[in-house]
Amino acid sequence: MAGGFSEADTLQHAIKKQFQSLELFIPLDGSLSVLKGAVIYGHNPEVVSSRVCNYTYGVAIAMHFNPSIHDPRKKFYRDGIVWCNDLFDILFEIDEEVYIGQTKSINVTTTFFSDELQILRYDPLQNQFMVSTKKDPFYTSDEGCMEHGSIILSPPNGMWPKIVNGKILLKIAGTELVGTYLNEDTLEETSARFEFLPSITKNPERKRLFDPFYLDI
Template sequence: MKMKAIKVFSTAIGYLKDQMLTNCKKQMTGIEESDTTWVLTVPAIWDDKSKQFMREAAEEAGICRDKLVLALEPEAASLYCMHLPIHKDSDNSTFGVFKSGEKYMVVDAGGGTIDITVHEVGENGSVKELHKANGGDWGGTNVDASFTRLLADIVGNDVFEKFSSDNKYDFLGLLREFEIKKRKISPDLNGLVTIKVPVRLSETFCKMNPGINIADVCTRNSKYREQLTWNIDKIRIKASLVKMLFRESCTQIVNHLKELFTHPAVNDVSFILLVGGFSESLMLQSEIREAFKNKKVIIPEEAGLAVLKGAVLCGHEPEKVSGRVCRYTYGVKTATKFNSSIHPKFKKILHNGIERCDDIFSIHVRVGQVVEVGEQQVKRTYTPVEPDQTNGVVDIYTSHDKEPTYTTDEGCTHLGKLMVDMPDTSKGMDRGVIVHMTFSGTEIAVTAVDRDNPERAVTTNVDFLG
């Protein structure tokens, strides 16, 4: 059965919301829903459209927009770790919380994504992002996928697909069993690792391969003959083969971190803060420590809960994050006087007898630029193209490029539109709309104001799903 994604997410969020309120009522705390600010964490590498999707899912679950805060997961983890009285580094020596001026990299290693940001501590204890959020889908579920590919390689893809499709509870039980084992796998592990597998997997194999014993398949398979044995509901795998399941994820993470440390804003960072559920993997910890012996690797207690606990701090102190790095270039579509030496002919339009170049990308903030949270960015004034124009239309665009020329360039996306009433046409073309963008929280507010009448102002959080 198919279901819209927003319905799935809103139902999950609604369940958590209702559980929290029910528990508060049982404990007779006197907390009402109207007293609560809800914090929803999202990966920092998500684009603006994905963030708005989560906001709308939360609103559909009954959470009011003005009671909802979106927190970036590595920022939440960072705030949590700054409140810890003491940390242990890779040498098991200890030191206090980060001091003013110190820089550190937050590696939020979750199940699906690896989310990486670089922060600097300000004089007032706030944190400022130094390098735009980045990462990839190299999380702990990649190790799970390597394990299931191993099983499918033995029994056959058709058998494994049939088993996982027809026996979903058993399949989830298999993944839970592997998750428990996964946390105990370390680089110095030797011998055999025993993992329970559902009997139904063996039964499915036998039904689809009459007369063949699954145990015999393992002994005949040249790839795994010396590596594992299978006895109905248990497989025993050599530790060396189990450790290989981590190789792809760990290698991708380490290689990405090495590339990051070549950037000027990052190469002098001496601390790596490792958080998230996958960060509790001894294999990942070892790989990062081995690759970055000149860095202090910090793994807080209950690293898997760092984002959750930090989210609470984000709700209480959202101002603790003072600056972020733009992941995109943001601007407004406009038209300028046509210049045949630099503008292509097909961009030429005629307005009020004047030749203009259409689709100009007027940049407000650039990708990689550090913006102060809550402060208005560059203000620009845009004039009407017709003397009798009674409203100013502001089309908002984004681009992956640092210096886009036209809003039609590859990588440019239309985000939304603002319209400001300008009923007084007595000044003809001598009017204007002032536009500025404010990066508050994890989203962008765009404001357009009539230059001659500041009371005529329109502000919007850009509709990235439009």
């Protein structure tokens, strides 16, 4: 037990009565233990080398449409190919233990071959980073999914080439996530930082795991 509340005799008695088979440890100066931990972490973030994902993290992508597994309502056409939109490509799963500096990535390609797409070569591209309260979301529109952040990419030299090869990376950086897009043709990188824990969730079971102000009464 830790924290100032753990020093209360009434609470200690109730915990001992409820869990008689367990040995109870109450540190000295329990009211300062959380504060001391925060100060230590502030001076040396590497003291916490790993953490557990409270969410599933990934990227919104499109893939070639497969009628056996994809929703027809997600179907669209681009450059003469049938695609499926709003797919959730998972990088880190809920309850997965992750380590500071750990990075996962996916390769992505965007094409501008057809005549009607030529005007879009002058427009920015967007990469969406997603979170979900589910372990294995399939679509970004599934229940429990939300956009966590995005990267806006400007076309190099004012216009995208007809084939754009890139890599999207997501890195665990302490209390933050770093999302990066690497243009594999120009080697230019564009990055953005996001909180490791989203500020809101509609799932009280997950919220209880990280929100110190949430009381399940």
